Each structure stands twice: as C-alpha cells, then as structure tokens.
Amino acid sequence: MKEFLVAAATAVSLGLAGTAQAEEVLRGVAALPANNVITQSFLEYVEMVNEAGEGIVRIEVIGGPEAIPSTQQDTALRNGVVDIQGGPAGYYAGTAPESEALTGATVTAAEARENGAFDLLRGVWRDRLGAELLAWNGNGTQYYIYLRDMPEFDADGNVVLTDKKLRSAGTYRDWFDALGAENVMMSQSEVFSALERGVVDGFGWITFASDIGVNRLLKARVGPAVWQGSPVIMMNGNRYDALPEDAKEVLQDAALALEAKIAEQMPARVAQEEERLKADGIALVEPDPEAAARYKDLAYSVVWDKLEADLPDYAAQIRPLLHPDQ
Structure with missing residues (x-):
C-alpha cells in the first residue's frame, strides 16, 4: 500500500509539472552591428525582458545583419524565421511607407502613446508587416x-x-x-x-x-x-498573439521601461x-x-x-x- 501511495504521489507530481507553463523562447535579430547605438538599445530591451520574464519568456538573439541582411529582416519576421526584430524602420519603408512618419515626429514616445499616434502606427505594422509594434526606441535621437x-x-x-x-x-x-x-x-x-x-x-x-x-x-x-530616429522593436504578430498574457505583459512593460529610460538619459x-x-x-x-x-x-x-x-x-x-x- 505504501508503495502504491508513493507511486501515485509521484504520478500526480509529474502531471502537475507537465501542466506548468513552459518558458516561451523568442528568436531575435538586430538590423545593425552590435557596436551600433541602435542595436545596443535593442539588446538592452532583450536584457530587460530576460530578467523580468525569467521562466515566462526569453529572447535569444541570433545575430545582426551578418545573420540575416538588414533589408530582408522584415520578410524573415513576417515568415516566422525570427520572432522579434530591432532596427530602423527605414529598411522596410518600401513595404510600410507610413513608417516614415516617425522620422518627421517632434513628440516623445510617451506623447505618441498618449495621443493615439502609437496605436495608429501599431495598426500599420499589423496591416503592412503582420507585426506587433512593441517599442519606438529611436525617439529622441536626431x-x-x-x-x-x-x-x-x-x-x-x-x-x-x-x-x-x-x-x-x-x-x-x-x-x-x-x-x-x-x-x-x-x-x-x-x-x-x-x-x-x-x-x-x-x-x-x-x-x-x-x-x-x-x-x-x-x-x-x-x-x-x-x-x-525611426528604430523600433517589432514582433511577428501571430507569434505575439499566441503568447500567454503574462509573457505579453513582460514584453510590453519592458518596452515602456526602455522608452522611459531613453528619454531620461538622452540629454546627458x-x-x-x-x-x-x-x-x-x-x-x-x-x-x-x-x-x-x-x-x-x-x-x-x-x-x-x-x-x-x-x-x-x-x-x-x-x-x-x-x-x-x-
């Protein structure tokens, strides 16, 4: 009887472990070399996500333009070859010409979120690129x-x-x-x-x-x-939609934190x-x-x-x- 109870407890334990949420792993790519300030900002976002999302979601960066040419990364993202990308929107302005509005902006990222501009841009990224727009990390760079x-x-x-x-x-x-x-x-x-x-x-x-x-x-x-600057961080829309809510929250919170940090540090x-x-x-x-x-x-x-x-x-x-x- 004792052996049966031990075996049953073990089975229940294994069953509960099997139902636990597995950590989501996202493949990321940067449009520019690692020493570029834009890529450094993207990598900072990756660090924020990986620290806050431990056990929930993690980004693994496979490289930069040496891994996938910068002008092909939007296609790779749309096709699911990679899940998340960081770099200037100018590289895919031919596909999403609306993105050039970021270049002509005079407001902050926070103001763009507050006044509805970011939501309009998010719709463009969905329609043109099949992507979720996560962050505008070029804001403040001129x-x-x-x-x-x-x-x-x-x-x-x-x-x-x-x-x-x-x-x-x-x-x-x-x-x-x-x-x-x-x-x-x-x-x-x-x-x-x-x-x-x-x-x-x-x-x-x-x-x-x-x-x-x-x-x-x-x-x-x-x-x-x-x-x-037009650099943004974007994610494959289908992959984003399939994430559990806590993983989405980690990604969105990190985006807001990154934008706020950039705004605070930019003058210095x-x-x-x-x-x-x-x-x-x-x-x-x-x-x-x-x-x-x-x-x-x-x-x-x-x-x-x-x-x-x-x-x-x-x-x-x-x-x-x-x-x-x-």
Missing part, C-alpha cells in the same frame, strides 16, 4: 550632416551643400536632393573607407556619429538637429557625444537662427510633403499627432 571639410555659407546664411557627395540611404535621399547635394548610396560599413578615399564629402547620420569610428576623418557637424548622452566630437576637433556648426529655421523647415517638409502626396488620409490623421508644431 540627425545631422557630417563633413570632411568646413562648410560654406551663402549670402543669406544658408549652408551650401550643392554638388557635395554625401553618403546616403533611403531616409536621406529626398532631403539631400532638396539641399542640392549628390546622393551616394552605400551601407554604413562602407562610410569609413569612402571618407578616407574621398569618394564622399560627408554623410547623414544620427546624433552618435562617434560610435561608427569616423571622427578623425571629419571637420564639421552641420546642424541644427532635425527629425527623430547628447551632451557627452558633443564633448567627444569637440575633443576630436570636430566643429559643431549651425547657421544663424533664420537660416537654421529654413534648414529645419526644409527637412520636415520633405518628409511630410511626401507622405501627404502618397498617403493623404493617413498623413492627415497622424501629422497633427506626431508633428503638432507645424
């Missing part, structure tokens, strides 16, 4: 033009970029055209050698140019800052970067206030004019939410 030589200014105080060859990508193409510069399309990994050999005169990049190791080849950063990080640039002999150049205002207006107009021409109904909805100071 864009500049970096040059090998000091810039010139015309009689009206405008920076002269006519015929300057600038390393470009989809995000910058229309803006550089409007400035009269020549777009030279190439990947980030080619920027150093292109500058060194004089193939380009400069490039467009986010606030943290020091992270890509080109400072010794630069003379100037041209401001004022424009736009905001920008100041630190500017000190680093100046220490490396790079001049932080801006035109006078009137010319600076024209420069900013042009940058934002390029984004919003295109969206209003291509997606008028969507632009009418989201522009007042993401760019209210128009």
Whole structure:
C-alpha cells in the first residue's frame, strides 16, 4: 500500500509539472552591428525582458545583419524565421511607407502613446508587416550632416551643400536632393573607407556619429538637429498573439521601461557625444537662427510633403499627432 501511495504521489507530481507553463523562447535579430547605438538599445530591451520574464519568456538573439541582411529582416519576421526584430524602420519603408512618419515626429514616445499616434502606427505594422509594434526606441535621437571639410555659407546664411557627395540611404535621399547635394548610396560599413578615399564629402547620420569610428576623418557637424530616429522593436504578430498574457505583459512593460529610460538619459548622452566630437576637433556648426529655421523647415517638409502626396488620409490623421508644431 505504501508503495502504491508513493507511486501515485509521484504520478500526480509529474502531471502537475507537465501542466506548468513552459518558458516561451523568442528568436531575435538586430538590423545593425552590435557596436551600433541602435542595436545596443535593442539588446538592452532583450536584457530587460530576460530578467523580468525569467521562466515566462526569453529572447535569444541570433545575430545582426551578418545573420540575416538588414533589408530582408522584415520578410524573415513576417515568415516566422525570427520572432522579434530591432532596427530602423527605414529598411522596410518600401513595404510600410507610413513608417516614415516617425522620422518627421517632434513628440516623445510617451506623447505618441498618449495621443493615439502609437496605436495608429501599431495598426500599420499589423496591416503592412503582420507585426506587433512593441517599442519606438529611436525617439529622441536626431540627425545631422557630417563633413570632411568646413562648410560654406551663402549670402543669406544658408549652408551650401550643392554638388557635395554625401553618403546616403533611403531616409536621406529626398532631403539631400532638396539641399542640392549628390546622393551616394552605400551601407554604413562602407562610410569609413569612402571618407578616407574621398569618394564622399560627408554623410547623414544620427546624433552618435562617434560610435561608427569616423571622427578623425571629419571637420564639421552641420546642424541644427532635425527629425527623430525611426528604430523600433517589432514582433511577428501571430507569434505575439499566441503568447500567454503574462509573457505579453513582460514584453510590453519592458518596452515602456526602455522608452522611459531613453528619454531620461538622452540629454546627458547628447551632451557627452558633443564633448567627444569637440575633443576630436570636430566643429559643431549651425547657421544663424533664420537660416537654421529654413534648414529645419526644409527637412520636415520633405518628409511630410511626401507622405501627404502618397498617403493623404493617413498623413492627415497622424501629422497633427506626431508633428503638432507645424
């Protein structure tokens, strides 16, 4: 009888163990190399999820563009090859052109969530990419033009970029055209050698140019800052929907925590970067206030004019939410 009771207790114990929720394991990929500030932000999100979600949900990062090319990661996510991805939305703007509204935003991630813009964007990600939009982790990062030589200014105080060859990508193409510069399309990994050999005169990049190791080849950063970074973290929609509620809660809570941390730390990080640039002999150049205002207006107009021409109904909805100071 004693042996029967022991056997029965063991069976019950095994049965209960079998009904316990198994930890969900998500395969993640980053759009940019590990040393890039955008990827570091994504990896910070991964750490937050893995710490808070122990026993519930875990993200295993399989690599970056060396594992899956950046421009193919949205397809890999949609097809379930990977579950979660972090990187600039510009890489798949051809599939989700509405995502370019993030670039033209002047609000914070928290404000976008509060005023309904984030929900509109979440719908776009579902419709266009079959993905759940989790976080906007590019918020607060802005864009500049970096040059090998000091810039010139015309009689009206405008920076002269006519015929300057600038390393470009989809995000910058229309803006550089409007400035009269020549777009030279190439990947980030080619920027150093292109500058060194004089193939380009400069490039467009986010606030943290020091992270890509080109400072010794630069003379100037041209401001004022424009736009905001479009990096986001997204997940395969079907995989997300199939998760238990506690796993979803971990992912969403980590997204909010990451956005809040970025907002809190950004001013100090920008100041630190500017000190680093100046220490490396790079001049932080801006035109006078009137010319600076024209420069900013042009940058934002390029984004919003295109969206209003291509997606008028969507632009009418989201522009007042993401760019209210128009």
